[in-house]
Amino acid sequence: MDHLDNKLISALRHNARASLSDLAILLGVSRTTVRGRIERLRDSGDIVGFTVVLKGDAHRDAVRGLMMIGIEGRGTERITRQLNGLPEVRTIHSTNGRWDLIVELGTDTLEHLDAVLGRIRKFDGVSISETNLLLATRKAA
Template sequence: MQIGKSDEKSLNPHRYDDLDRKLIALLREDGRASVSHLANILGVSRATIQNRIDKLVETGAILGFTIRAHQGLDINAVRATMMIEVTGRSTSRVIQHLRGIPELEKLHTTNGKWDLVAEITATNLVEFDRVLRIVREIEGVVASETSILLSTI
């Protein structure tokens, strides 16, 4: 399941407890962890874990399951951080458009001059340029500044 598609659910206003938060944290570390393994770590039954996962997916707290690949795996990948300024009250509409761009791996709200910060990963410079163009053409985006990430230290 891919995160960020236009059919993405809004977060259901459900109360999440400590077990939900711990389960989500474990799944962030290893989205392929077995229900048995998660139940063992959290000290609850397999059925409890399965029910919680189902509830978290249904309510929109979990949007999908994915892998995290080693950054050195694709040496041609271009990683960057893009700061985005949005005009007026168009932030929600802009966010909705941005979520439809698969290369935007994460999107954050922030304060100060920039309204949003996007983490971008593109397969190469041509695709990176295409993503920048798409973002800059979204109605409501008035300015952006992008920094390519060269190495992780």
């Protein structure tokens, strides 16, 4: 991928429904170039699809947080399975460094989030945790 491909992808992330003409004007190239670049990026697998984000999906969690979890022993796989069973868990990341897992949580209220945090802290093998509330999203993937 070159600089133009990166600019095209950035424009598509901003508005995947932009017309070829609008993209061409924005990027300073022809419509044919834009169409060819998009086809090449799809054929190579760099672009795997386009999606729709509904208002309800974007705002479904009034309260969001990141929970960093330290695990004692070899319980990471078991705890990951337990986390996968919680409907409030949005993503689970394994990491290196101080924390073993970073979990994104989403709930409708602070009280609900507090209850979920309490449940997770009681999982056998969770030795330490720290949670930060997400206040605003400046850029989403």
